[in-house]
Amino acid sequence: MSMSNHTKQLQMAILKQILKRGSTLGKKRGFDVPKGHFVVYVGEKRKRYIIPISLLTCDQFHRLLRLAEEEFGFDHNVGLTIPCEEYTCINCIMLSRLP
Numbered sequence: 001m002s003m004s005n006h007t008k009q010l011q012m013a014i015l016k017q018i019l020k021r022g023s024t025l026g027k028k029r030g031f032d033v034p035k036g037h038f039v040v041y042v043g044e045k046r047k048r049y050i051i052p053i054s055l056l057t058c059d060q061f062h063r064l065l066r067l068a069e070e071e072f073g074f075d076h077n078v079g080l081t082i083p084c085e086e087y088t089c090i091n092c093i094m095l096s097r098l099p
Contacts, residue, residue: 042089046078051093071083
C-alpha cells in the first residue's frame with residue numbers, strides 16, 4: 001500500500017514540528033543537541049538519545065516512528081517518545097550505519 005505524496009508531506013511537516021519542539025526542550029534543560037541531530041526518548045524510563053537526522057531515511061526507524069504515532073499521536077508535549085525497548089532502538093541505529 002502506497003502513501004500519497006500529500007500524506008507523506010503532511011507527516012514530514014508534523015515530524016519537523018515534533019523535532020523542533022524536542023530540540024527546544026533540550027535547550028531549556030541545558031542540554032546541547034548538535035546540529036544535524038535530534039532527541040528521542042526510548043523505553044519505559046524514557047532514556048534520552050541524541051541521534052543523527054540521517055536516521056530518518058532508515059526503514060527500521062520509520063517503523064519505530066509509526067509505533068510512536070500509534071501510541072501517542074503527534075500532539076503531545078513530552079518530546080518524541082519511541083515506545084520500544086532500548087535495545088530495539090539501539091539495534092535500529094546500528095543497522096542504519098551499515099553500508
